[in-house]
Amino acid sequence: MSTPPFFEYRDGTLYCEGVAARDLAARFGTPLYVYSRAAFLAALEELQSVFAEFDPVICYSVKANSNLSVLKMLAAHGSGFDVVSSGELRRVEEAGGDPGRTVFAGVGKTDEEIAHALKSGVLMFNVESEAELDAIDRVSREHGLQAPVAPRVNPDVDPQTHRYISTGHKESKFGMDITRALRLTERARDMAGIKVVGLHMHIGSQITKTQPYADAAAKAADLVATMRGQGHAIQWLNLGGGFGIDYRGGEAQPITAYAAVMAPAIRASGCRLALEPGRRVAGNAGVLLSRVIFTKVSGDKRFLIQDAAMNDLLRPSLYQAFHKIWPVEASMQPPDIPAGHDGSQPGASDAWDVVGPVCESGDFLAKDRPLPPLERGDLLAVFSAGAYGMVMASNYNTRPRPAEVLVEGNHARLIRRRETYDDLVAAERDCEGDRQEGLGQGIATGGSSASANGSTGHVLASEPSRVPIAPN
Numbered sequence: 001m002s003t004p005p006f007f008e009y010r011d012g013t014l015y016c017e018g019v020a021a022r023d024l025a026a027r028f029g030t031p032l033y034v035y036s037r038a039a040f041l042a043a044l045e046e047l048q049s050v051f052a053e054f055d056p057v058i059c060y061s062v063k064a065n066s067n068l069s070v071l072k073m074l075a076a077h078g079s080g081f082d083v084v085s086s087g088e089l090r091r092v093e094e095a096g097g098d099p100g101r102t103v104f105a106g107v108g109k110t111d112e113e114i115a116h117a118l119k120s121g122v123l124m125f126n127v128e129s130e131a132e133l134d135a136i137d138r139v140s141r142e143h144g145l146q147a148p149v150a151p152r153v154n155p156d157v158d159p160q161t162h163r164y165i166s167t168g169h170k171e172s173k174f175g176m177d178i179t180r181a182l183r184l185t186e187r188a189r190d191m192a193g194i195k196v197v198g199l200h201m202h203i204g205s206q207i208t209k210t211q212p213y214a215d216a217a218a219k220a221a222d223l224v225a226t227m228r229g230q231g232h233a234i235q236w237l238n239l240g241g242g243f244g245i246d247y248r249g250g251e252a253q254p255i256t257a258y259a260a261v262m263a264p265a266i267r268a269s270g271c272r273l274a275l276e277p278g279r280r281v282a283g284n285a286g287v288l289l290s291r292v293i294f295t296k297v298s299g300d301k302r303f304l305i306q307d308a309a310m311n312d313l314l315r316p317s318l319y320q321a322f323h324k325i326w327p328v329e330a331s332m333q334p335p336d337i338p339a340g341h342d343g344s345q346p347g348a349s350d351a352w353d354v355v356g357p358v359c360e361s362g363d364f365l366a367k368d369r370p371l372p373p374l375e376r377g378d379l380l381a382v383f384s385a386g387a388y389g390m391v392m393a394s395n396y397n398t399r400p401r402p403a404e405v406l407v408e409g410n411h412a413r414l415i416r417r418r419e420t421y422d423d424l425v426a427a428e429r430d431c432e433g434d435r436q437e438g439l440g441q442g443i444a445t446g447g448s449s450a451s452a453n454g455s456t457g458h459v460l461a462s463e464p465s466r467v468p469i470a471p472n
């Protein structure tokens with residue numbers, strides 16, 4: 001691809017734009033998510049320009065990386081948003097994003113969430129079922145409003161991706177098959193609280209073939225014509241996200257290749273285009289830095305135990321997902337691993353299981369991965385970690401979640417401080433307060449004993465509890 005490398009090795013060490021990764025690790029501690037501002041914006045701008053003919057709204061999928069600073073940056077560069085909860089919508093609003101360029105998806109919207117989205121004026125609701133349509137109609141009428149909606153249709157195409165992240169097939173919990181969708185739009189004609197303005201499809205994630213998009217777009221264009229025949233003024237074709245990225249190297253398609261196969265159908269539909277890319281914008285804009293705690297040999301296996309675990313980056317454990325991993329101090333970029341090959345070399349003398357400290361056998365970032373010599377204290381970079389990384393992190397094993405840093409040129413800015421032990425127990429201490437002071441008196445006020453600092457180091461502070469616990 002023509003974009004400059006945002007993460008590259010220079011003089012034997014990894015840089016993010018103009019900042020050395022080792023300096024970031026020293027300043028902010030590890031594990032640490034590091035993002036390149038230029039990488040996010042290059043990916044967004046590529047989508048905006050390649051699809052420009054269709055006056056698109058690129059609705060960045062907030063679930064991929066929902067950091068407020070990331071959303072602010074994208075909003076300032078004309079991004080719309082795709083949200084799946086009131087929480088995500090609040091993030092967009094707090095970041096200064098435009099609800100009028102935001103689509104609200106998700107299979108289980110509550111009445112409260114529907115009301116929130118209606119009042120904030122979202123561009124449209126992606127409707128996933130008839131029951132949901134009824135709920136949106138009812139809530140809209142209660143508020144004297146009319147909801148713009150786009151039924152989510154499963155075109156029953158095979159996206160040729162991991163089965164856990166494919167969604168456009170008939171058995172999916174998401175969306176509706178074509179027959180049901182048309183039944184829904186038929187009923188919607190009589191609903192005062194509903195205005196059908198678009199059609200939505202999202203067939204899966206990390207899709208590296210173009211054919212599934214060609215098939216889905218063609219079915220979408222036909223369906224738009226049928227829905228217009230029912231009397232709906234369809235203005236929007238929302239073809240979702242799913243565009244794949246390079247995890248191994250060489251598997252991603254240029255956006256122009258997807259656009260080339262989708263364009264004829266979009267043109268035929270006469271609609272404006274909405275897209276919901278997440279991974280394509282965020283995935284290769286981030287790396288996760290970690291530090292080796294111990295090396296260990298057990299039988300024939302060699303383990304690199306480092307301080308990033310499944311709670312920090314879940315994808316390898318959950319999907320057996322492949323991420324390149326390479327020392328921060330190295331003379332060359334990590335090698336590409338051909339598609340269809342997992343990169344593992346069982347028994348190779350330089351092969352390591354890269355694991356974390358979490359008490360699960362499934363806690364690994366890579367298996368049997370050939371790596372240059374490494375020892376305690378060395379830094380590692382886990383690549384392609386900008387999407388579905390921090391957002392899927394948890395506190396399992398009472399591990400504070402990592403800090404996040406955004407790099408712009410030669411400048412690095414902390415955009416989420418490292419969690420502290422106090423952050424993790426604050427909600428529990430609030431309840432202990434209730435018990436001690438009597439029901440109703442210790443209701444949480446939003447205040448906590450969380451430290452305002454915590455921006456450096458990976459020390460798990462072991463402070464004495466500040467709230468005395470009542471005797472039983």
Ligand SMILES: Cc1ncc(COP(=O)(O)O)c(C=O)c1O
Binds near residue numbers: 061204278
């Ligand atoms: C409805 C919807 N839109 C957009 C996305 C973003 O997908 P991706 O990150 O693969 O672009 C998802 C996640 O797969 C989704 O479920």
Ligand SMILES: N[C@@H](CCCC[NH3+])C(=O)O
Binds near residue numbers: 063165205315387388
């Ligand atoms: N979380 C997934 C993708 C799911 C996309 C959300 N619909 C991943 O890490 O690849």
